Amino acid sequence: MAITCVDEAAFRELLYHYSLGSDVLTLRTRLWKPETTTASITTADPAAELMEHEITELFGVAFEGNPRGANMILPDGDTGIRHPLSRQQGSIEVRIDRNLANIVSTGATTQSSKRVAKVRTGLGMAENPPVCVLACPGSCATQDISDASGASSRHPGLRKRKGDGQ
């Protein structure tokens, strides 16, 4: 078996790889920052001891129950080197094509384009579907979001997720 750790700024991903004959089974778990602790699997699989400890040194993930204490890779003492493969906490970068993002994120809360509106009316349908639009006069979720205050300026009544890094 082997364990891989990947630091994605907003979270750390632990990948547990197991050889099953000619196949490799990979189990994945995520630790959202600032969480740094997870359970050790050494009681179930003693071979994990060194790998977990290596991840502790390089990434700063603490494995509760791992018996190994002293540094294996990094020098002992206060050398100023701490978890060299760990990245500063941040957010996930999602690169999205602007046009597609517009379709995906705002499709139901904007008006139809002129071309589509023309086709819709030609088919005997309303220019726009009965969606909740940003300019709607009544009370609606989209308006709540714009004037919300509290834990999250965009998400009234909701707490930020741990490790969002925002």
Add this chain to the structure above:
Amino acid sequence: MTREYTVYLGCMIPMRFPSIEMAAHKVFEKLGAKLHDLPGYTCCPDPVLGRLAEPEFSLVLSARNLAMAAKSGRDLLVLCNGCYETLVEAEETLAHDEKARAEVNGTLRKEGLEYKPGVRVRSFIDTLARDIGSEAIRRCVTKQAIGVKTACHTGCHMLRSKEHPRERVKLLESLAAATGAEIASYPMDTLCCGFPAATASEDFAVENVIKPKMNSIVSSGANAIVTGCPTCLYQLEAGQSALRKRGVETNVPVIHLLELIWLSFGGDPEKMGLELHQSPVKEFAVKHWGKAETARNHEGATKGRDGGGSVG
């Protein structure tokens, strides 16, 4: 007794492909069912990007849609694969996670809404295949899809189910076959359309998804692609366009299942808004379902487009 459903249109269908919205109302009406709109609905939201970026906010939006649908007392019929997955998962989460439900209801209360478990979220494909049945569709067919050999693309979100993916593929194939269309078998029928990948890198999506997928489809002899997902439809059309920009000749019409069924029920291809498609769906429909004289007129126009050519 008339079956009645509250219909969830999503964003892609009414804003990009109103032909699907129109076909949905017509098809279900012909089959003895009535669809009621859901006034004031919002984005489902999107099952990939939205939930990845903002999971808690996404749950509020889903819960709002579900709470409004619950007021109607009818099943919520969803026309889009992605919306279906989002709403089913939100329903499952909220029904079993009291903490999430309380948080969500704290927000919904500002609008006088409350989410309560029990909304039955139905995919239109499941409804057509299981509540209504292929045989009922077959009985309503007045213009068989003669000469149509279609590759069916089920779409990832419909495959994520307790059922075996192959059973989900068969559902779509059985409904398409009920129109008289021949079903083309191709090895990559469960490969993703590439939409999520394309939002990050068009090059990656074209090279690793669209190209092998279209190769497989064209090799099967299909002259059309049928899908039940509007986003897959958009992507398969846009992906072919991206392939053409890279010098690959391909232009297979991509048609939504509801459009296919309505055409076979006698829908007029000239009056469906099919011109909004990026692939030659309108020409294809006129050729196969239009009036004889119209079909002849369009034969020249569609020559070389219908069926797509090769992908290399």
